[in-house]
Amino acid sequence: MELKISDIKVITVQANFQWTFVRIYSKDIYGTGEAGPAPGLKGMESDFKKLLLGEDAFKIKRIEDKMRYATLYSGTTTHHLIAGIINAIYDLIGKYLNIPVYKLLGGDRDVIRLYVDAHGGKGLEAMNSVLLPENPEFLKNANVEKNRLQSTNNPIHGRLSQEKWNEDYTPESYSQRAKQLIVEGYTAIKFDLDIPTPFSNEYNIRSGDLNNKDIDYIASIMKSVRETVGDDIDLMVDLHWRYNINTAIRLCKALEPLRLRWIEDPTPAQTSISNLEEFRLITSYCSTPIETGENMYSVYQFKDLIKEGIRVWAPDIAKTGIKEGIKIAELAEMYDIEFSPHNIGSPIATLANAHVCSASGTFGVLEFHGHDLPIWQQLIKGNLKMEKGFIILSDKPGLGIDLDENVIKKYWNIEL
Incomplete structure (x- = not known):
């Protein structure tokens, strides 16, 4: 054959x-x-x-x-x-x-739990492949932030991001956003905390630093969210490689009472797929699990995370591919490490991730980054069944969906 x-x-x-x-x-x-x-x-x-x-x-x-x-x-x-x-x-x-691919892989889960990436009080603005802001027509009336950046030729993430604080970055806005997402049925929500505060100083941003008022303010945001959603909802935060070691540890300590599921990418260590020892300096001081992996491509790289104390692995199957993703999932299972893939793609990438999750023995939650995109379901032929924060895998062959030409x-x- x-x-x-x-x-x-x-x-x-x-x-x-x-x-x-x-x-x-x-x-x-x-x-x-x-x-x-x-x-x-x-x-x-x-x-x-x-x-x-x-x-x-x-x-x-x-x-x-x-x-x-x-x-x-x-x-x-x-x-x-x-x-x-x-x-x-x-x-x-x-x-x-x-x-279906998940049965081809030997998977047995047909219900895949999602976590919704909320960003802040509104969804994250659109960005291109070099993280510069974009304004597609179909996002014109969407619930996404606009004009956060003061410069349109600096990337959205990182220590060169030139941002201005606004009301989308208040405890009230984050809490209201969380409340709305719970009503929709989500049981896990992730927020971004690499954000401007009313106390931000440019010299601190460039150094990956936060002052004490910044840290207190950021912690107050997530404290408000936790009080709003209660203890049944999993909360995670993403720091987008922004902070230095000392700042990451200080922020981690401030967030520890909130019992977050994880803190994602606190330092730049993983952006170069090297210098992973940096994580050990954080994990040895921080009791909240650290999550990373979206910029890694092979099981060999994930192997090197074990000794650094990384307790949540987040490969992106649109970067590793399904075959390598299965290897990573199996290694995670061998060491009983949570496997919770990163996913910022379309329904096609989302389903590829979901099929791999079906075969993972330590699967936690899969990222969903399309909540605020009006054309999400329009883009595909076939039924991508999503119910109250879960994807229901079908018996349709292959990934189960296709693009609508x-x-x-x-x-x-x-x-x-």
Whole structure:
């Protein structure tokens, strides 16, 4: 039995994040995958096509090894496209065999718990592949922040972000947002805390530092949220690699009484996929679990997190690919570490993550970053069933959904 690859197509569109879709064809059938955001992915299409044409889609290990060896000199962004290709191949194989991907992987969960990324009092503004703000027409009337940045040529995240505090960053706004999300049925909510406060100083921001008033203010936000939602709701916070070691520990200590499920990416350690020893300085002082992993690509990198005390692993299957994601999930299970994938993609990436979660023995919660995107469900053909903060996996073959070509053409003027 062979399933020879006959073509590959790559398209990139701007939504709340930049999404790159990959289609892998075998004559008259195809699979659809998604690659994590990175500059220039569409430009790699022709070179990868030369690698893939004529390959047997069933030989996933050979194909993945071939692409990784072929991109030895290319850095990390090629991993994103490789992941999108691998995910599309799994969708193709599932369709060919008439079986959902999660059953192909041996998964048994068909109900996948989500956590909603709330950002702040409103949803996070749109950004492109280099984290600059974008204003798609379909977000014009959405419940997302606008004009937080004072400079439009500095990235949204990091120590060069030039922000101005506003009412979206008050305890009242965060609490109201949390209350609304609970009404919708979510049992886990994540907020961003790498935010401006009324006491922010530019020299502190550039150094990854916070003053005492900043820390007290940020802690008061999450204290208000906890008092609003009670103890039954899981709360998490994301710091987006913003702070230095001492500041991260001080903030962690201030948040400890709130019993958060995790604190995500407090320092820049993981942005370079190295210097992971930095995490040990935090985990040895902070009792709240530290979560990281969205910028890691292989099981080998996650292996190095074990000795640093990282207790929640968050790979993104749009960056690792389904095959490597399963390896990471199995290693996490071996050490009884929580597996809670990062996910800022479209419904395609969300389902790829969900199918891997189905086969994880230590699965916790899967990120959902499309709450404030009006076109979320419009984008797909097929039924992505979401009920009160859970995804219900279907028995439809492959990932179970596909892109709606008419919507792609309507919003982005791209022919599939």
